[in-house]
Every structure is written in structure tokens, then in C-alpha cells.
Amino acid sequence: GENVEQHPSTLSVQEGDSAVIKCTYSDSASNYFPWYKQELGKGPQLIIDIRSNVGEKKDQRIAVTLNKTAKHFSLHITETQPEDSAVYFCAASKSATDSWGKLQFGAGTQVVVTP
């Protein structure tokens, strides 16, 4: 089955700096790659996603890049702010067009933004 590895497990950045989280996946058939943000005491929430027919996607201060050949994708957060402090999860799925896609999650990255 699919295996998703996520690095680093913890990331400390100064406010205003950039943060990068990297994930690799094993199944070349995976075609949908979402990123979730989990704040303390809450459930994960989707922040951005990318499909395999796109190499990069941006949404304000966050961006995701995908390298299908190398089977890795990354989350980039620019101009980090204290409210970006959270746990971030990457995930992969083989069913971008199905309505019941099963996600395989990475282990998560604890991001701490220090003022």
C-alpha cells in the first residue's frame, strides 16, 4: 500500500521567515495530495491541495509543489506568523476523482513560530 513519509517532525522558525515541510510517497498511482493543519485540541483542516496534473499551487502565503518523477511534494509557508503555529499533515490518495478517496497521512510536523 501507499506509504507517506514527512520531514521534519518539528520545525521552529522566527516570525517572518519561511517554513518548508517535505513529504515523499511510494505509490506512483497516487494523484491527489492535500495538506492539513491541526490546531491544538481541534480536528485537522484542509489548507491546500494539489492534483498530479499540476506542478505548483499557491494560495496567499502558502504554496505546494509536486515532483511526480521523484515522488515528493512540499508545503511552503512564507512570512510566517504566530497563528501558523500548528501541526501540519501531508497526505496522498489514489482517487482524485472518486468521491470516497482514502487518504494516507504522513506523521505530521509540529511548526512553532517564535516572535
Add this chain to the structure above:
Amino acid sequence: NAGVTQTPKFQVLKTGQSMTLQCAQDMNHNSMYWYRQDPGMGLRLIYYSASEGTTDKGEVPNGYNVSRLNKREFSLRLESAAPSQTSVYFCASTQYNEQFFGPGTRLTVL
């Protein structure tokens, strides 16, 4: 819309006790999921229901059972709780890949 709701929020059980975790969604989604979250292991799928009337095993189904009661509700049952089932449990629903998560149930088995 309340989104995905879960009850209870916290529960402490003794080894061997049983309990049911409840989940409901008001977004008319077809698919629902149960995950467990353990430190350093991300979210692991326990069971899922692609549509009303169907359920399937996920990555870690042992020790659990589920019921898709109707389109809105998907419950998770622990028949005989074990300390290894101490975890945070999340229910989620989806229509087209984006999964909406509930607030979670923190379960401790002593």
C-alpha cells in the same frame, strides 16, 4: 451547519469495558471515516463507509466495529477496550476528496 460532530469529547474506560463513539455530519456527504491519532504516527484509518449501507476496513481495524446508521451517522464501537486503544479518535466525512474532520474524542483505557 454544525459540520461533523462527535460525542463524547473525553472518555476513560477500564480494560474490557465497551463503548460506542458517535459521529454525525449535516453536509449530506456520502463517505465517512474513522481515524485514530497517536503521537508520531499521524492519522491512521480504522474503518470507512464509502456510502450509506457499506463499510470497509482501513489500516487498523482490529478491536473495532462500525455501523453506518444512515447517511448522517457513523458510529465506532469498542467491544472490549484495551490499553493499546488509548488514542484520539477523529471522524471525518467527504464529498470530493476534501475531508472534514470532527473535533475528536480523547479516549483513555486504563
